[in-house]
Amino acid sequence: MKHTFVLAGGCFWCLDAAYRALRGVSEVLSCYTGGATEHPSYEQVCTGHTGHAEAVAVTFDDEIVPAEIILDAFFTMHDPTQLNRQGGDIGTQYRSAMFYADETQREVFTAALDRAREWWPAQIVTTLEPLGIVYAAEDHHQDFFAKNPTQGYCLAVAAPKVNKIRAKFVSYLID
Template identity: 45%
Template sequence: MSPALETITLGGGCFWCLEAVYERVRGVAGVESGYANGQASRPSYEQVCGGDTGCAEVVRVRFDPAQVTLRELLEIFFVVHDPTTPNRQGNDVGTQYRSGIYVHDAAQERIAREVVAELNATLGGRVVTEIEPERHYWRAEDYHQHYFANHPGQGYCAFVVTPKVEKFRRTFANRVREA
């Protein structure tokens, strides 16, 4: 019998990119795009993009730890986004695009801090990823859910999301969920 599913919340730029990657990871049971760790209540996409809500674009990843560990999920996270640029991923600029690991318990925080420390040792202390408890989470609007799957030819998806999905597939071929 498999243990209960766990949830981790990650912010690494546009949530469409992370959602598209994690939906392809073996052991991930579900991915939901949303907004977290700001002060706004029930913010809209337009409000979050305005940069005044304090919210980050995030994905909540539900996973089976018997199939994929939190460490493995974080290793994927750090390959598919740049953890060294504050409040920016590519052309997406603003606090809503910050790098963050929003934990749900003390064990997750310990693992996240270990992985970030290891990465910092490799990158000379340049990692800016924040590690905080998840707070004030709000599910994004329906049209953001499964965005890449529903709009693979859309410009942003073709030129930004697709390369991240391909990088995941090349780097973690053993983690890719079979179609």
């Protein structure tokens, strides 16, 4: 059965690239959510004044890759102990957040947070937020890593996150 989780953990280029490496993931949409501005642009979101987070909407088949793996990968590929930042990316638009569509998703996300607390020695700051409107990011942000593998940010930040996923979730990688 297909499900979609909307997750934010820093720059969406990194999450997008890492999720595309997993079998059972049929779509990853880089997007903006969690804010008040209608149809925000990347430039607007980067100001930190829209309330939106850079996020990804990950659509997957739970008969191929369980929801727990999607969420454990989320807590592997970013540092959920950093408040409103991931490394050099600073601001509320880079917050760690899980946007739940319904009560069932909220429960699944809460269980994932509990699992992650066992791995991370510092306090996790990931928020659980109700899913509002999801706005697709501009076309050039979609599948950015694959289109720009030698770009500096991709080499320095995205590639190591993809490699972490490849190392930890070997049995779920695309052949």
